[in-house]
Amino acid sequence: MNPDFLYAFAGGLLIGAAVWILFAFSGKYAGISGILGQLLSPPIPLWAVLFAVGLPLGGLLYRLITGGAPDAVITTPLPLLVVAGLLVGAGTRIGNGCTSGHGICGLGRFSKRSLVATCTFMAMGMITVFLRGRWL
Amino acid sequence: MKKFISPAAGALLSGIVFGIGLSLSGMTNPAKVIGFLDIFGNWDPSLAFVMGGALIPAVVGFNVKRRNGRLAWACEAPSAGVTKSLVIGAAVFGIGWGLAGFCPGPAVVRLVFWDTRVLVFVAAMLAGMAGARWGMKSATGEG
Numbered sequence: 001m002n003p004d005f006l007y008a009f010a011g012g013l014l015i016g017a018a019v020w021i022l023f024a025f026s027g028k029y030a031g032i033s034g035i036l037g038q039l040l041s042p043p044i045p046l047w048a049v050l051f052a053v054g055l056p057l058g059g060l061l062y063r064l065i066t067g068g069a070p071d072a073v074i075t076t077p078l079p080l081l082v083v084a085g086l087l088v089g090a091g092t093r094i095g096n097g098c099t100s101g102h103g104i105c106g107l108g109r110f111s112k113r114s115l116v117a118t119c120t121f122m123a124m125g126m127i128t129v130f131l132r133g134r135w136l
Numbered sequence: 137m138k139k140f141i142s143p144a145a146g147a148l149l150s151g152i153v154f155g156i157g158l159s160l161s162g163m164t165n166p167a168k169v170i171g172f173l174d175i176f177g178n179w180d181p182s183l184a185f186v187m188g189g190a191l192i193p194a195v196v197g198f199n200v201k202r203r204n205g206r207l208a209w210a211c212e213a214p215s216a217g218v219t220k221s222l223v224i225g226a227a228v229f230g231i232g233w234g235l236a237g238f239c240p241g242p243a244v245v246r247l248v249f250w251d252t253r254v255l256v257f258v259a260a261m262l263a264g265m266a267g268a269r270w271g272m273k274s275a276t277g278e279g
Contacts, residue, residue, distance in 0.1 A: 004162060004182040011161025012189020018154035019190065020197030025146025030154060032241040033265070040266050047147035054148045055241065056248035058155020059164065063249075065156075071246060072165035074253040076236050085243075085257040087232030089264020092240060094272065095225020099239040100154075102226070103187055108194030110213040117226040122173075124230025129173040132235065 019104055022051065031101025033092035095121075155245045161186045164245050166237025173234055225268075 022030045026047050032055075038048040063071075076084070092098040095117055097106060102121075106114020141149065162168045163186060171180035201210040233239050238257055246254045 002182065004168075004180070005185050008161050008182045008185035009189040011157045011159070011163070012186040012191075013193065014153055014157030014160060015186065016157075016190035016193030016197075018150045018152075018157060020193045021146055021153060022150035023197050025141045026143040026150070028147070030150060032154075032239075032244065036240055036244070036262065037265050037269070040262065041269065046144055050144055050148040051151040051154075052244065054151020054153075055155040055158075055244045056246070058152040058157075059159050059245035060248045061152065062156045062159035071249055071251070072167055074166055074251065076166065076253065078253065078256055081236055081253055081257045082260045084232040084236030084238065085260025086264040086267070087228050087235070088238065088240065088257075089232075089261035089266075090268040090271075091225045091227070091229030091232055091264075093225065093265045093268035095222050095227075095229055097226075098229060098241070099233075100241055104190045104194050105198075106214075107187075108191055108198045110199075110211060111216075113214065113216055113218055113222055116218045117222055120223055120226035121230035121233060124227045125173040125234035126175050128231045128234025129170055130176050133174070133177055 015100075015104065016108075019100075019108065029101065029105040031097050031105050033089075033098035034096070034101050037093055091121075154241065157190075158242050158245050161189075163239075164242040166242075169237035169239075169242075170234070173237075221272075 019030045022028050028047060030051070035048045035051055038045060039052060074081075088098075092101075095102075097114065097117060099121070102111075102114040102117040107118060158164055162183060168180060168183065171178065172183040174180070199209060199211040200207050202208075203210065229239075236257060240261060243254060243258050243261065247258060
């Protein structure tokens with residue numbers, strides 16, 4: 001079997017464990033766009049800062065553990081990254097969540113809103129990739 | 137459980153474990169994310185297992201509660217309804233996700249390696265968040 005499936009599943013279990021940790025010890029939902037949004041509007045809660053600092057620390061630890069394999073190169077042109085970033089930022093605030101908030105925390109709580117949001121962003125992502133392959 | 141790890145330490149630990157999980161899963165590789173979304177092309181379905189794996193601890197963590205000293209299934213599904221802004225926002229997010237292959241978490245995880253393209257994406261994302269917040273406030277007459 002392709003090991004990518006195992007990495008994906010093991011990584012997913014860790015992500016789920018992280019969601020559980022934040023809920024059990026801090027009483028919060030690990031919706032990352034929501035947490036980043038909180039960093040933009042004072043008063044900024046300490047737990048949100050610590051969670052957001054933990055994410056890149058986790059990325060650094062992973063690199064140290066795996067012996068320094070470099071990250072995959074990003075080939076998307078800069079102007080497209082700016083447009084994409086603006087859309088991801090605005091969309092996750094307007095829609096009140098991203099892949100983690102709706103796709104894991106919301107679905108994990110059996111939220112109908114999150115199911116609709118997850119299906120919507122998955123479908124739009126697939127359509128966007130399809131169209132970009134044709135036209136851009 | 138709240139006794140042996142403080143809420144602040146729990147948040148830091150959660151962020152670290154989340155960051156390791158995203159890195160291991162392949163979600164921090166935009167080309168792989170785009171491959172997952174490319175269902176009409178050269179589809180790479182492996183990232184579906186990220187959500188599958190993540191939902192196992194999440195479902196247990198959210199819905200299994202201690203009652204009278206034993207663990208019991210106690211699901212309280214949120215009852216809030218679907219709104220226009222939920223669907224519009226999710227659609228806008230989906231377009232951005234498909235264009236760059238980045239959702240918020242993996243982009244923040246990669247900040248530690250100080251890659252110009254990641255910095256540009258995260259800066260634009262935060263600007264988009266701030267802009268949406270400002271726009272929504274204006275639309276509802278707040279602030």
